[in-house]
Each structure stands twice: as structure tokens, then as C-alpha cells.
Amino acid sequence: MATTSLRPCGDYRSSYRADQTLFDTRLSMLFCVAGVVALACAPLVLSSYLLSLLIQIGYLGIAALGLNILVGFSGQISIGHAVFYGFGGFASAFLAEHGVPVPLAIILAGLWTTVVGLLFGVPAARVKGLYLAIATLAAQFILQDFFVRATWFTGGSAGAVAAPFTILGFDMSGDHRYFYVVLVFFVVLYLGASNLMRSRDGRALIAVRDHYLSAEMMGVNLTKYRTMAFGISSFYAGIAGALYAHYIGYMSVEGLDILFSIQFLAMIIIGGLGSVMGSLFGTIFMVLLPELTGALAGALQGSAIDKALHLKDGITYLREMLIGAVIILFLIFEPDGLAHRWRQIKAYWKLYPFSY
Known part of the structure; x- marks a missing residue:
């Protein structure tokens, strides 16, 4: 008598490891891979206008993901994300001007912005709700004023010129080439955030968001993870701001x-x-x-x-x-x-x- 295997009608996961997979199904993984491949072929068929929109989605999506890690995953609030985005752009332009290769300057700008984010995150991690919103609002105005006054770093109201992106002597400026730069950073940082949420630290961030008292009773260090969320959020914002600065070729305090x-x-x-x-x-x-x-x-x-x-x-x-x-x-x-x-x-x- 022939037997047939029955496929369950539903989404059943019988192990913790299965619940923490990066992709829900093999089909979703194939769709993501196909999407990245399609995007890699986009400069061959799309106009500069459409590519500029995709580039804009890329670096703004990185910054938005950083804010979502802070707000959506750890349950905090920030009303000053734009200035960390701007700090990354100014930092990368400053480093490139002083001889640092642009690819390295972008990464260092993200780390530099992380340090600044931690400076505001340490005191802000001890408050919550409306008080935290006011603290991040203070960061918005403090750094915005710093950008105007620190002419050695930002060029003041005149702004700063950002060097074009070059790697191994190959110029990557222009929509059709710079698109690949943004795509690489986008894929790496989005995969990094997805894997972070599957890790012990990611689950701790979610626990702090859902019920911080229960998380603290379970041994989760609230100050540590709240501060870490600020640092990660700032890193993503800094990378995004640096990508923007080298794409435009200029960074200004206007708009921040x-x-x-x-x-x-x-x-x-x-x-x-x-x-x-x-x-x-x-x-x-x-x-x-x-x-x-x-x-x-x-x-x-x-x-x-x-x-x-x-x-x-x-x-x-x-x-x-x-x-x-x-x-x-x-x-x-x-x-x-x-x-x-x-x-x-x-x-x-x-x-x-x-x-x-």
C-alpha cells in the first residue's frame, strides 16, 4: 500500500533553533537572494533618476534601521536621530580630507558617531518615557549648535566638501557606480541587524522593551543594553550619513x-x-x-x-x-x-x- 506524506497546514516549529532562523522558509531566502541579484543588475537597465531614488532609499534605510533598533527593538525613543546622521557625514568628510581612504573613513565615521551616541546614551539610559524624549531632544539642539560653531570640523555654515568614493584607485562616483557601494553597505548592515536580533543580546533588547522589570529580575542589565542600543543606533546613523556625504560630495548643517x-x-x-x-x-x-x-x-x-x-x-x-x-x-x-x-x-x- 503506497503511503503519502502529508504537509501540515500551518507554520509549525518544533525547536528553538527553528524559531530563530534568519529566513522563515527556503522560498523567502530565494526571494531575498533574487532581489539582491536583481538590484545588482539595476544599473544596467535603470536611468540615473531611478538609481538616485534607490541610492537614497539605501542610505536612509540604513539610518532608519538604526533608529528602529533603538525604538522598535529596545523600546526607547530618540528625537535627535538626524544629528547623528549628520555627525557621520561630517566625520567622514573630515577624515577623508586628512588623508584617510574614503572606504575606511566611512567605517571610522560610524565608530566615531557610536562614541558620540554613547556619550548621550549613558545618561539617557537611566530615564525613560517623556524624560528620555527630552534628553534626546537636547542632543538634537546641542549637536546642531556644535555643527554651526565647529568650523574646524564641519566648515560651519559653509559646510564641508566630501571626497569622492574611490577604492584601489577606481572612482566610484556617479549614480551607476555609487549604487553598488550603497548596496554592499545596505546588505551587510541589514544582515547584521537581522543576526543581532537572533543573538542573546538581541533577545535581551526585546526583553527590555517588552517588560523591563521582568528582564531585570532575570539578570538583564538594563543600563548596559539601553546604552548598547544607543551605540548601535548611532553607528547605523553615522554610516548612513557618511554614505550620503560622499554621494552628494558635500555635507551641510542645513536640513539636519x-x-x-x-x-x-x-x-x-x-x-x-x-x-x-x-x-x-x-x-x-x-x-x-x-x-x-x-x-x-x-x-x-x-x-x-x-x-x-x-x-x-x-x-x-x-x-x-x-x-x-x-x-x-x-x-x-x-x-x-x-x-x-x-x-x-x-x-x-x-x-x-x-x-x-
Whole structure:
């Protein structure tokens, strides 16, 4: 009598190791590998404009992931992420100007930003809630003022010139070449964050987020892990800022204001707190939002709505209003973010037709 093997209808994991795998299924791993390969071929077929959007998604996605490690995985808050992003850009430009090779300068800028993040993280790790938000807000204004006054480091209000990215004498500037630089950093740092969450330290961060009193009773050092979260978040922000500086070729204090920090918060709220993939989803959404806003304003040009709202002149303000409206709508209708919706879609098709 022939026997047939029955496949269980559901997602059953019978061991702790199976629950901590990097990829849920072999198919998801193949999709990720295929995605990276497709991205590697993107400069061969995409225009410079589309590549610039992908590059922007890359370095902003790295910074957003760093903030998500702090906010989403360890349960803390930061309203000053933009200045750590800016510090990484200024540090890398400063090091490159003094003879450090640009690839090494980017990594050292991330480590330098980590030290600065720890300086603010040590005292901030002893407070929580509203007090922590005020502490990080203080970091925002302190470093922003430092950028204006430290002309030896940042060039002051004039800004700093960042050297082009070269490796082994090969110039990697330009959208089609620099895309690969950002892609390498993006893949390495996202894999690093995913593996961190599978480790003992990652589980400790999640325990501190879920119930810090229980975590402390189990022997988790709250101060250590809260401070570590600040350091990791700052490292990611510093790397992202350095990648931005060498892509643009210039770093300025303009734009590193609190609104930029709020945009980083919007990325992880929209994408999904406590989700590595959610950081990417939120970044894609926020990068494409201005493009869609501009396209909408162009489509409405000359209409009664355009005459009433002056869309062409107030496109910046319209974008800011949309960011606020999108955050509110996501908090009401999709509080777990786009990553949660994506998991629901995958679960639906995985269990179809028994997806109820």
C-alpha cells in the first residue's frame, strides 16, 4: 500500500533553533537572494533618476534601521536621530580630507558617531518615557549648535566638501557606480541587524522593551543594553550619513533639523516598529512620498484646486502636511505598520484556501 506524506497546514516549529532562523522558509531566502541579484543588475537597465531614488532609499534605510533598533527593538525613543546622521557625514568628510581612504573613513565615521551616541546614551539610559524624549531632544539642539560653531570640523555654515568614493584607485562616483557601494553597505548592515536580533543580546533588547522589570529580575542589565542600543543606533546613523556625504560630495548643517528626525520616526512607524523589513518598507514609502506629491501637484496644475491651494508654490508645505497626515492614518488604521500587513498577505497565500 503506497503511503503519502502529508504537509501540515500551518507554520509549525518544533525547536528553538527553528524559531530563530534568519529566513522563515527556503522560498523567502530565494526571494531575498533574487532581489539582491536583481538590484545588482539595476544599473544596467535603470536611468540615473531611478538609481538616485534607490541610492537614497539605501542610505536612509540604513539610518532608519538604526533608529528602529533603538525604538522598535529596545523600546526607547530618540528625537535627535538626524544629528547623528549628520555627525557621520561630517566625520567622514573630515577624515577623508586628512588623508584617510574614503572606504575606511566611512567605517571610522560610524565608530566615531557610536562614541558620540554613547556619550548621550549613558545618561539617557537611566530615564525613560517623556524624560528620555527630552534628553534626546537636547542632543538634537546641542549637536546642531556644535555643527554651526565647529568650523574646524564641519566648515560651519559653509559646510564641508566630501571626497569622492574611490577604492584601489577606481572612482566610484556617479549614480551607476555609487549604487553598488550603497548596496554592499545596505546588505551587510541589514544582515547584521537581522543576526543581532537572533543573538542573546538581541533577545535581551526585546526583553527590555517588552517588560523591563521582568528582564531585570532575570539578570538583564538594563543600563548596559539601553546604552548598547544607543551605540548601535548611532553607528547605523553615522554610516548612513557618511554614505550620503560622499554621494552628494558635500555635507551641510542645513536640513539636519528636528523635522528630519521626525521623518526618521515616521519611517519606522509606517514600516513597523520592531521589524527589520519594516524599516525598509517605511523608507521606501517616505522617499516616494515627495515624488508622488510632486506628480500630484503637476497633475492638478491649472485646476481649481491648484488656484485655491497654490500647490506649485507650497509643495514643501504640502509634503510636510502629508507626512503628518500619513503618520496619523497609520497609527489609526495600521498601527503595526506595513511589515505587519506584508506578513498577513504572506500568511494568507501560504495557508490558502484555509486562510481564515
